[in-house]
Amino acid sequence: MLRTRSAVRPVSRDERDEALALCARDVAANVFVAARVIEGAIDSRYGTLLGHRRDGVLDSLCWASANVVPVATDTESTAAFAERIRKWRGRCASILGPKDLVTSLWAALEPVWSPARAIRTDQPLMGTTTPPSALGIPVDTRVRLARPDEVDLVLPAAAHMFTREIGYPPFTGSSRGYRAALQALIERGHTYVVVEGGRVVFKADIGSVALGCAQVQGVWLAPDLRGRGLAVPAMAAVVELVMNDLAPWVTLYVNDFNAAARATYHRIGMRDIGVFSTVLL
Template sequence: MPVTVEQLAPSHTDALRALLAKDPVHNLYLLGLLEEFGIAAPERRAAFSFHGRFDSGVLTAAVFVGGEGGLVVPSASDASATGVIADVLAANLKLRSTVGDKASVDALVRSLCEGKPRLSRTQKLFSVSADDLGPFTNPTLRLAREEDVPRLLPLAQGYVREIFERDPLSEDPAHYEARVLQRVRQRRTYVLEEGGELVFKVDIGCRSQFGAELEGMYTPPSRRRQGHATLCLGQISRHLLSSLPRLAMRVDERDESTARIARKVGYHAGRTQRLVLVE
C-alpha cells in the first residue's frame, strides 16, 4: 500500500496512542491533548484535529492542529514523515504557532510558513521520574484560587513577556484574564505566597496517564535567587510523581538559570525542541 495522509477519526484512537506511547517523554503534550479531548470526527467541524501519515496502513507520524493553525504540534517521529503531513496540509492551513522536536517543527515551518517567523526559539525538553528527584520541597506551594487571579495576572504576564516577547494584557486583556482564570478553575496553576505577595507560579500544561508537562514557571525578578523556583519545582514534581510516571518541561536554551534549577531538582535534558511563532 502507498503512503497516505488523512485526518484521523475516533477509530484511530488506539493507533495514535500506541504511536505516541513509543516515546512518551517527547510526546507528553500530544498524549495529554488526546486524553483530554480525544479525536474529533472528520465529518464534524471542530476546533482541533489530528492528521496522520500511514505507511502500508500503519500510522507512522501525526500532527495536531488546533485553532485552524493557532497551535500545531507534531509527534516525535521522523521529520521526513512529519514533512509529508505538512505538505498535504499546506493548501488549507495557515500556521501561526508550533512547538515540538526541532527537526519535525522545522519540517512544518518549511511547508506551512511563508516568510520569516516572528519568533523562533530553541529549547531543551527536560524530564524526571520519581527516582531522580532531589530533596527539594516547599509544602506551602498550593493550588491557586480564583481570588488569586488579580495577583496572579502580573506573573502570567511576566512569563509571556520573557518567553514570547509579547504582552498579552495589552493585546487582549479580557481573553488572557479568562484563560488564566480557566486554568485556575481546572486546578492547573500552583502558586507560592509570601507576606500576601505571590512570588512564584507554575502551570500543568497537559496531563495523561503517561505523565504531565509543566509550563509557565515564573518568579518575579525582585524575588529571584531566593530558592523559590528550586524548592517549588521540587515540591510540585514530588506531588505529581506520586501518581504519574514522569514529568517534562521545556527550557529555552538561552535560559541557563532555569536549566540549572531543573538539573538540581533531578531533571535530565532530552532532545532539542523548537518553538515558532509566525505572527
C-alpha cells in the first residue's frame, strides 16, 4: 500500500509570503501568528508554525507552541492539525483565537487533552483606528514607554496581572525566565507604564504587531487606584502612542465578564469586531 503524504507540514521560510497573505485576510484575528512570522519564527523555530495545503494551496495555519493558535481552519484542516499536535499536550498552555476555530479544535483535542483548567468561551475582540483625542477623550500624559532599567518595577505589576487573569503565578522559585520575557518586551518598546511614588501604577503591553495592526495585552491598574476614573485616560494614551509609533489599527480581546474593562475600551472608541475564545490547559 502506498502511503499518502500528510496535508500538514511545517511552514518553511520560502512560504513566508503565503503565510502572511493568509493572515492578512483577517488581520485583527490573525495578528498574533502574523507577528511571529515577521519576527522570524519560521527561520528559528522550524516546526512551530504548521500549514495545511489543499490542492497545493496553503489554506490554513496553526501556531503550535506554548500557545496553539489556528488561522483560517475548516473541518478538514482542524482534524489534520489535531492529529498532528495531539501528542504535544505537555508543551501547550492554551488554545486561543477566533471562537469558532478554537471551539472546533478543542472538540478534536479534548478527548486526549482534557480536562481544561478553564474555558473563556466569549472574549470580545475589539479595535479602533481613531485616536481617542479625536473623540474628545482626555489622554494621560504620564503614560510612557518603560525604560530597560525599570524591569524590576514592572515585574510586580505584571506578575499580579498574570496571576489574577490566569489563576496561577507566572513563576515559582526564580523569576529569571519571567523577568527576561518582560525585559524583552521593554527593550522592544512594547511596554507602556505610569510610574508614581517609585512603583508602576499602570501598565499595558503590545503583544503582537504586524500588517498595520497592534494587539494590546496585559493591561493593569493598581488595585488601590481603581474606581477613580484613571483607566480611560491611561488607555487612551496607550492607543495614541501605539498609533503614532507602531500601527494605525489597535486591537485587544477581553473577557466578556470583565464589564469594567469593556466599558473602558468602549469609552476610548474601541468597537467589537469579533469574538475570541481561550482554552487554558
